[in-house]
Amino acid sequence: MDSSSRFSSPSSSINSARGIFCSQSLNLRSISAIGYDMDYTLVHYNVKAWEGRAYHYCMENLKKLGFPVDGLTFDPDLIIRGLVIDKEKGNLVKADQFGYIKRAMHGTKMLSTRAVREIYGIELVDLRLEGRWVFLSTFFSMSEAVAYMQMVDILDDGVIPANLGPFDYKGLYKAMGVALVAAHVEGRLKSDIMSNPEQYVELDPELPFTLLDQKEAGKKLVLITNSDYHYTDKMMHYSFNRFLPGEMGWRDLFDIIVVSANKPEFFQMSHPMYELVTNEGLMRPCFKAQIGGLYSGGSANMVESSLNIHGDEILFIGDHIYTDVNQSKVHLQWRTALICRELEEELKTVAATNMDNENLSQSMQKLLDVMQILDVKIAPMLEADGDLFNKRWGYLSRADLWDKSHLMRQIEKYADIYTSRVSNFLYYTPFMHFRSQEQNLAHDSHTNYCSRVDKFPSNGKLD
Template structure:
């Protein structure tokens, strides 16, 4: 990784508009990680001349498209999902509390929906493996949800209206339908259909997802649904906050010291400026100083501030690496965290604070009050 100083020296004030630069690609979901790794490995092979001539002449952009097409085919043609379904235990990290958290919500009167881009067979296989063994009384995962929608085609699901089909057999056979009903299993459709079928809309819905664009951004922008982003990195951030308590206390103390020294320095500097202009007005800190003492004090304080900056800058950079930008209304690392709250809890984001605000700005930015999601 380049340091902040190295980035500044290389790029200076160069502005990059990612919306107009065709040489940039957004890697904004976990599936993109494998795409990026595969591409990096193939770049090395291209540079070494190890890619067969049968593939054709490729530059870096063409190579990226070739890698993307290969992964797309593996995904769409079912190769990837077939391998996952054959051995789900290799790919799924079980969370016994997740089904129980949803069961609490359902028994508290919430209506739960599952909206998945995957087809029925893959969704059913993954949900059976992840949920059924942790549910009580031989309960099936379908019994948790008031409605299940597969092949949803998000993010188009939030913006457009696609044909809707009801899945009527365990083999996945479907028939066209016009209106969804609670308890049904459907393929396609739209978010508007969900609102109409359940007679709810807007901020009555909390949409929980793990993709900033496909899930959180589109449902919020187009429908005004409230959003919760599942971000597993929050667990690392939380642990970093706990471990970094002493580090942060030291950082705040250094910042406070610099504020005191800086205020004293600025008073002396202002006094020097006024004396240079022949004005008698003095600042409190310089009232009893002659010109020589004033000059020496300014120089000493400048050295003190520079030394404080040398300590503060790397500590601020390290502290900032614990946090990511936020896009949703609320954030949690996994759905099962809801199990630790009463299902009647209403969550809302706190008012945002700035870097120079009080120590409370380091507290988790999530508050709660009685009510209903």
Template sequence: MSGYLAAPPPERGIFCNRTLNMRAIKAIGYDMDYTLVHYQVEAWERRAYEHIRERLVEQGWPVGHLSFDPVLAIRGLIIDTEKGNLLKANRFGFVKKALHGTRPMDFEAQRTEYTRTIVDLAEKRWMFLNTLFSLSEACIYAQLVDLLDAGELPGPMGYVDLYAVVRRTLDAAHMAGKLKAEIIANPERYLLPDPETALALLDQRSAGKKLLLITNSEWAYTLPIMHAAFDPYLPKGMTWRQLFDVVIVSARKPEFFTTRSPLFEVVETQSEALLRPHAGGPLKAGMPYFGGSALELERHLGMSGDEILYVGDHMFGDVHVTKNVLRWRTALILRELEDEVRAIASFRSTEARLAEKMVLKERLEAESCHVRLELQRRRLQYGPRSEVPEDQLLARGIALRAELEALDAELGPMARAASELSNPHWGLLTRAGNDKSHLARQVERYADIYTSRVSNFLFVTPFVYLRSPRGSLPHDPNVPGGTPVFPSTDATSGSNP
């Protein structure tokens, strides 16, 4: 048994925000894209980018020379459509890093632009990059901002208009279906196989869980992609369709969770799939369905609320809405988490040195403040004062400044390295300086659990009782082995909120 009890690699863990007893879960719903099925992100997003670019070229835009930059954007960034900026904000909505187009904004420019601004995603101005599918859109938008500023795009046009063009062009590219046709024709190029996912779902089904597939993808795409991702790894004679009690395609999430829409049966013929209105009554096993609503699904299952766990990769469409509206339990898939955890581990020794130096910096700063206050009281003749001669205080103040400058020179490269972990522009997905990122705050608020891939459920079994850690506050004593804290890039000076 000892082999089964071995801990998973740290990057394959399931992380718990709110205690979740999997024995109490009666049904598990899954999204497909970037949840059950993972893609070669750069290959997919490069082709999506190229489809947008080609459509713009057809409209006469001088963009044929542009190319996809895989590190320009990450999930969790925010597009400021009014200013043409890409932003990373902390959990309070304060902007910590900004690019105007593809160009980094310096500290003063960023402070001038955003010192009185708090990002509120409820406002139309802000576009949150909820999923990996957003990377191509953000990349080409940033590059087009550069061209707009240079007067090279058709006009008159503002940054909001430009974003609308990008969004419209991307939607048209998806509607045309060319990209998905390429993926269906060559799944080996785009899919990232994970043989363990099929076994994880077999475990859950065999443990008595109802399994649901709820995807926005259409049936013509879902069928071949699920076949390629699952069937080679299932027992002989079994297909992916036998894993799921209910299959719903073209679900139109998040509306699927919030509104009522007609439900259709997908009737397969030899040459095509046709839609037939569902006449009511229980959903048929093995029959794919089109549209419908979560309320209708709950009625069919005879379940609701915290009896159902929904697993998806889209922060808003999969996790936020199901938690807020239906009170389902939620799991967020963050494939990038594996690289993030590995990056943190590789930085641990530097982090320890950095933390040690920061303790010294704080001590020296505290002493410097006391020396400065002592001199101020002597100059203005008020309050208690020490017996230390003034010339000694002045000399100590000078010495402290020199020590702090030397320490800053030592801290600077380490702090910059911390800020560039995982991505040279944006650093870690879940951090914004020394604080949690806006994405991390949403994960914390809406995802009961989060992990890098569905197959990580293998390590915990369908019967696990996942317990959240004790919450911490700034006044709590430090707990050894707790979450690492990364100094912000301005560790050598002051910092914004």
């Protein structure tokens, strides 16, 4: 891409909804290879359509088992990414960066602040307790969460037939999960999507040129996806080939392609690797990947060995905070980037509600003089500001008026950089040096106001 088409300067994009945000300094000049996830990373779906279809098949399977699900519909506004299911209590909760629960919903009904305090007190969300907590880390979690919360309402109403057996909230989650998994395993869902990709895939014309830009800059590109070859080929062909020059196809962008990767185990241990040798999916065992090859299974160590590139020379970009970002960093010390499409809407919402700096300073001084009035009148206004993003849960990045959300804490801890979509890289040079913001301590500031209003992000930036 011509440099004149990029942002005039990196700083001019920092407040943009299409900007790239830095948690830990990252110099792209030191990156020799860039790995990509596919689903919701290189291929973005219409969430309402894709998850709505998954929900449809889940409910269809539950109905066959005898659950009274007639009349239920998919409501994507019921949840946001980063929430946590409490399988013991049938609740959906939003936790802050420390794990304290700030908001909660039982079934499809939001709980009052007092009820949340009475139920959870100072209890912490501990994601290591997988028997209780389920973290909603991707868009693929939406159909699961909506179906479960609606099923909780049905259980509470006492209308589940006795012959299906007694259920507690944890058992109900298991039954719902089996029905949802069946919807995927049966193949009907992906068959629908492959047959009508235009209904489910949101095209991004800049995306193929982003990868071409990186390739021309000398970066090795690797695709690592859990999807099978036939689905991957269909989605990538539909999303990329129409925008690529000449006879170039999507496979020409990548030095190595790995399908059915079985992440996160792909980053943790070695599995047999197979080379796909025909378009019909015929495979043969192999022990080392070659440049230009197409493979199924294997491991990240095999990819490193084939490219002769290791550790922090590799940047991996994906949408799943655990499967893509956490595991590649923890086990391999790869550098990481998280794709979080919701940032675009959130940052636009923040910008639309911001006061300019001059008005803010004047207002702050007045509010400092009338603190008691501030607490009564302004706090509800600030709380309502987050409702513009989601009326139930507020901003994705915040758990309360001032606190970062549990998801935001994970992003800052494991993702070196994060952005709303891969094509945002097109607006930066492939040799960009992303520098994290200066981390000030509380006692560093000599003009530290006591007002809680001073902590509210008024400039559209995520902390």
